[in-house]
Amino acid sequence: MKPWILERQLDELKEELLGAGFRAFTARQVFQWVYHKNMQDTAAWSNIGKADRERIAELYECECRPVLESRGDDQGTRKFLIGLADGLQIEAVLIREKDHYTFCLSTQVGCALDCAFCATGSMGFRRNLSSGEILSQVLTLKKELGDYSGKLNLVFMGMGEPLLNYENLARVLRTISEPDGLSISPRHVTVSTAGILENLKKLEKDFPQVRIAFSLNAPDAILRAELMPVANRENLGDLLAHFRGHKRSRRLTCEYVLLGGVNDSPAQARQLVRLLHGIPVKLNLIPYNENPAQPFRRPDEAAVEKFRAVLVRHGLTVITRWSKGQDIRSACGQLAVSTANS
Ligand code: SF4
Missing domain, CATH: 1.10.150.530 (DNA polymerase; domain 1)
Structure with a gap:
């Protein structure tokens, strides 16, 4: 071959x-x-x-991996199902923002971390994506934009835990920033992680400009370990101590998927304020996208607003992300899962 x-x-x-x-x-x-x-x-x-x-x-083989299916919504979000050479499938999402586009990219087929609220986690882990398979997603999404030459943001928030595929992630980051290549600055790249501390430190050392989004999802270690089994291996206290101690040019982003009746009460918002004390942070609240295979419900707008209000009152920067592309089932891993099941 x-x-x-x-x-x-x-x-x-x-x-x-x-x-x-x-x-x-x-x-x-x-x-x-x-x-x-x-x-x-x-x-x-x-x-x-x-x-x-x-x-x-x-x-050399030079072509990108083929698009098997794509679905768009009327807000400019389009999700692509991409076929790999071994028959597995991954997803990549193109999101139109106010003044730029965001590419949401996968780094693994499935995911080993098995977060309770995540469709990708329920698929289990198949394998890491190669650097070519990740770059192929970038090129596919870029093709969709034709001759658009404005700002692009790359977010590694699709299927998989990027920091468990660190070698290939690093190869991708080097290639995309190549002036003869895509010439995308690491400043426009966000890596989302459930918190793999050793590789997080490597990433921060190798690519200090890359933004980090920490997938937190609970206001305390016990609930977090119930929702995210990885928290049994990666101690939340150690991660938070690292975030407190590590100087970064831009604030850390914390992602918090709001699950109705599970982690969305005003008391839990106050706990969250205490947990994040001393960390320069921007909080993304993401009301859960319902999935029939999972036991969670989406909180209503009033509950989300109450939760947000507590955080704002305590001086936190909060953005509520009613997830884009909800009508094309844009929750993590959902397109690949639904196709695999159909
Ligand atoms: S939320 Fe992220 S880390 Fe957790 S199972 Fe899903 S893809 Fe993996």
């Missing part, structure tokens, strides 16, 4: 192409076509000689 060009970082491609007798700048040209111009068909690479193009096509 041929190697996939999307799995090569620029320095690796340069070395391989030089070794195969190409000129020093060919790798940069290839990167510009594949990423910057988003054209993976070697026949279109007009500034590379025909013989070289054909040779590259012999040496």
Whole structure:
């Protein structure tokens, strides 16, 4: 089987192409076509000689993974189901915001962490995505935008725990920031994590500009461990101590999925204020998207507002995210799960 060009970082491609007798700048040209111009068909690479193009096509697989299905809503959110070479499927979501687009990307097929409220967790863990499979999502979503050249935000919040696939995540972050590639600054990247402390520290060291979104979801360690089994291994106190002690250029984001009658009372909001004391934080409240396979309900607007009001009264910055694309079933992992079950 041929190697996939999307799995090569620029320095690796340069070395391989030089070794195969190409000129020093060919790798940069290839990167510009594949990423910057988003054209993976070697026949279109007009500034590379025909013989070289054909040779590259012999040496590498260059195409993105195929889109099997896509569903959009009237707010500009579109969800893509992407087929992998081994028959597994992943999802990527394109979200239109006021002044930019956000790409929500998957890093694993399924997820081992089994959060009680998450459709991806209920699928179990299949495997990590390769760097090429993650980059292929970026290129697919970018194609959807045609010649749009404005701001893009990349959020690793799709299927999987990004920090349990750290090596490939790091390869992706290096490739997307490549000036000859997508040239997306790490400042426009958010990695969402349930809190894998060792790899979180690596990420902060290797890519200090990347934003961190910590998936918290409970105002105390006991409830958190019930909702998120990973909390039995990754101590909440250690994570919060790390967040208190680590200087970052931008505030930490905490994600809090509001589950009706479980973690959404005003008393729990007060507990949350105490828990986050001393951490510069922005809180994203995400009213749960109901899923028939799970025992939770979406809180009503009044409950969400009461919860939010407590936090705001105590000086926290709070954004309520009535999740976009609810009508295309945009909860984490849901499209792949529903397709797999149908
Ligand atoms: S919420 Fe995130 S970490 Fe938890 S099971 Fe779902 S994908 Fe995994």
